[in-house]
Amino acid sequence: MKIFRHFIILGLLLAPAPAVAFSSSSLVVDLSSNQIEIKTDFTGTNLLLFGAIDRKGDVVVVVRGPLRQEIVRRKERVAGIWINRAAVTFDGVPGYNFVASSRPLSQIASEETLRRLQIGSERLRLKPVGLADESLAAEFRTGLIDLKKREALYSGKPGQVSIRSAKLFRADLKFPSNVPTGSYTAEIYHFDSGKPVSVSRTKLSVQKAGVEAAIYNYAHEHSALYGIVAILIALFAGWLGGVIFRKA
Amino acid sequence: MGRFLGKAANFLAVWGGKAQKAAPDDPNPRFIHYLNCIWPPMDLYFPIAEMSINVLLLLALGGGVGMLSGMFGVGGGFLMTPLLIFIGVPPAVAVGTEANQVVAASVSGALAHWRRGNVDFKMGFILLLGGFLGSSFGVWIFTKLRALGYIDIVISLCFVTFLGIVGGLMVAEGARSWLRSRSSNPAPFKKLHKHTWMHGLPFKMRFRRSKLYISALLPLSIGIFVGILSAIMGVGGGFIMVPAMIYLLGMPTSVVVGTSLFQIIFVTANVTFLQSVNNQTVDVLLALILVISSVVGAQLGTAFGSKLKSEQLRALLGILVLAVGCKVGFDLIVTPAHLFSFAVSGGH
Numbered sequence A: 001m002k003i004f005r006h007f008i009i010l011g012l013l014l015a016p017a018p019a020v021a022f023s024s025s026s027l028v029v030d031l032s033s034n035q036i037e038i039k040t041d042f043t044g045t046n047l048l049l050f051g052a053i054d055r056k057g058d059v060v061v062v063v064r065g066p067l068r069q070e071i072v073r074r075k076e077r078v079a080g081i082w083i084n085r086a087a088v089t090f091d092g093v094p095g096y097n098f099v100a101s102s103r104p105l106s107q108i109a110s111e112e113t114l115r116r117l118q119i120g121s122e123r124l125r126l127k128p129v130g131l132a133d134e135s136l137a138a139e140f141r142t143g144l145i146d147l148k149k150r151e152a153l154y155s156g157k158p159g160q161v162s163i164r165s166a167k168l169f170r171a172d173l174k175f176p177s178n179v180p181t182g183s184y185t186a187e188i189y190h191f192d193s194g195k196p197v198s199v200s201r202t203k204l205s206v207q208k209a210g211v212e213a214a215i216y217n218y219a220h221e222h223s224a225l226y227g228i229v230a231i232l233i234a235l236f237a238g239w240l241g242g243v244i245f246r247k248a
Numbered sequence B: 001m002g003r004f005l006g007k008a009a010n011f012l013a014v015w016g017g018k019a020q021k022a023a024p025d026d027p028n029p030r031f032i033h034y035l036n037c038i039w040p041p042m043d044l045y046f047p048i049a050e051m052s053i054n055v056l057l058l059l060a061l062g063g064g065v066g067m068l069s070g071m072f073g074v075g076g077g078f079l080m081t082p083l084l085i086f087i088g089v090p091p092a093v094a095v096g097t098e099a100n101q102v103v104a105a106s107v108s109g110a111l112a113h114w115r116r117g118n119v120d121f122k123m124g125f126i127l128l129l130g131g132f133l134g135s136s137f138g139v140w141i142f143t144k145l146r147a148l149g150y151i152d153i154v155i156s157l158c159f160v161t162f163l164g165i166v167g168g169l170m171v172a173e174g175a176r177s178w179l180r181s182r183s184s185n186p187a188p189f190k191k192l193h194k195h196t197w198m199h200g201l202p203f204k205m206r207f208r209r210s211k212l213y214i215s216a217l218l219p220l221s222i223g224i225f226v227g228i229l230s231a232i233m234g235v236g237g238g239f240i241m242v243p244a245m246i247y248l249l250g251m252p253t254s255v256v257v258g259t260s261l262f263q264i265i266f267v268t269a270n271v272t273f274l275q276s277v278n279n280q281t282v283d284v285l286l287a288l289i290l291v292i293s294s295v296v297g298a299q300l301g302t303a304f305g306s307k308l309k310s311e312q313l314r315a316l317l318g319i320l321v322l323a324v325g326c327k328v329g330f331d332l333i334v335t336p337a338h339l340f341s342f343a344v345s346g347g348h
Helices: A002-014 A111-117 A134-150 A210-221 A223-247 B002-015 B030-038 B055-072 B077-086 B091-115 B121-148 B151-183 B217-233 B238-249 B253-279 B284-305 B310-333
Strands: A027-031 A035-038 A045-053 A058-064 A067-078 A081-094 A097-101 A161-164 A168-175 A182-192 A195-208 B043-046 B051-054 B204-207 B212-215 B340-343
Touching: A027 A182, A027 A195, A035 A210, A045 A058, A045 A182, A045 A195, A058 A161, A058 A168, A067 A134, A081 A134, A081 B151, A081 B310, A081 B340, A097 A168, A111 A195, A134 B340, A195 A210, A210 A223, A210 B284, A223 B091, A223 B253, A223 B284, B043 B284, B051 B055, B055 B077, B055 B091, B055 B284, B055 B310, B077 B091, B077 B151, B077 B217, B077 B310, B091 B151, B091 B217, B091 B253, B091 B284, B121 B151, B121 B204, B121 B217, B121 B253, B151 B217, B151 B238, B151 B310, B212 B217, B217 B238, B217 B253, B238 B253
Parallel strands: A035 A195
Antiparallel strands: A027 A045, A045 A168, A058 A097, A058 A182, A067 A081, A067 B340, A161 A168, A182 A195, B043 B051, B204 B212
16 A cells, blocks of 8 residues: 555656746645545544645645535614625635745745735635626625634634745645535645746545444435435434433 | 642642733633633534534523523523624524524423423414414515514514513512512402403414413414514514413413413524524524433422512512513624624625
8 A cells, every 4th residue: 555655656756846837946746635524523623734846945835615505695784684795606616725924924925926825814815606796795704704714614824834944845734623525726836936847636525424424415315205314313212201201 | 639639739729810811802701711621621613603602602592591591481582692693693593593492491391391291282273373374474574574673673672672571570560569469468359350442352272281261362363473573583582472371361370381482483493493494594403402401400490489478589589580671682783893783695
């Protein structure tokens, strides 16, 4: 298995960097696991990302979760009470966005570069669906990012990537308990004097497993039967409770 | 032994505020943190709520609400749903799951009342008929409101309105009977039946167990009304049904609770089914944990409740109901800390 992994790393080394072709700098990366399973005792998890760079520079790690549509609503005061009124729909919102870097992002690269690579929650290109007013969209975009941060789904601080002797680096990727299921990509950038010199991509997946997956799938695929089973369980539990305590 | 001492020391240290303070983003109340020092933390991931919740917290909530429901003879859904929302369960899941839990709670209670002959089945069936119509309509309203994004506000407004009315009435009546017993005047004479416009309605029926001869339309419409509310609010509706049966129908108090529980079983079962089919918001795992703890709590509550006087009980319940209503109402009026929220998007 170990040898197999070495071959993969070797493959990564030899393969030309996909999509974004940078200069010849090489970057080797691996994850402690490519799969997160949500089981009954899941309370969030950490993955270790580690790798090596062949010359000095900064490392930025970006992990993004499954894209989906999100509707953001804003409360407004109507007749003395707060009610959800205006709503803006955004397309292509990552369910999870984790950014870690070896130094504060502003010291690593220019704002323009960061924006182009969508590094940092504030720089995600979130497009509102069918809405012309840019100032309103900007306000709701800030609201969306703030919500995701409060849910601990958008996170990351500078300094979470540690580089040892200008060669080896590691970062802890944090996944909270409410992490959405689906496929994720981890992008690792090697910056040298403000320029991205190398990039590596890895995929990982988050899935419900065991009982959790069974219950969730049953609820969605056989919702009528699920309802009946839920009622039967409740009837039985209520009856059992009555019987046990009558005798006691 | 050493492990136990270690735990005890840890527990004391936390009480003294010296050791591992709860993380600032820890959603659990402080007492759960203290409990976790002597009992290892047990978080379970709930597949439909899609979050992990501390099991001790759920057992404490279920046990506490169960105890109250045993003491006062109510389902407890009206307390549990806001509490679940309060600890972060998505409101839609809280409502669907709570309906499922109330099925179990009312089966347990209805069986006990049935053994004592305190269930008017004829009345129950008519209330039930209304309940089925009402709750089906209620789930339809729920689905529509959810699509429009108004469901949370409607749930909150329903809670404020009905908790306010019922709580206010109970406190007022408790205070009146307390004053009456203080002044030691005999209770004013009450006629067995007052004749009003209600008795002129057609489809009259005889209800032997309740000693009533009234139009079937009355229990039917009460059933419909409570059915709609129970679907929207995720409650059994006992706290509305019971006063309605006593004050509007004039049923004797002895059969009211049993009959109400009997029909609540079917109404909440219907809500559970329809919520599962339309919204997939019933979390069986969450419901099961709440059921287990509330059944145990209810037995403790029944034993404890028998030591209190009935007007004391009613006034206490009234205060409790009012307090929950005020909390929900307060949250509507006070400027929220966060103005933005996510709506549940249609296709995912």
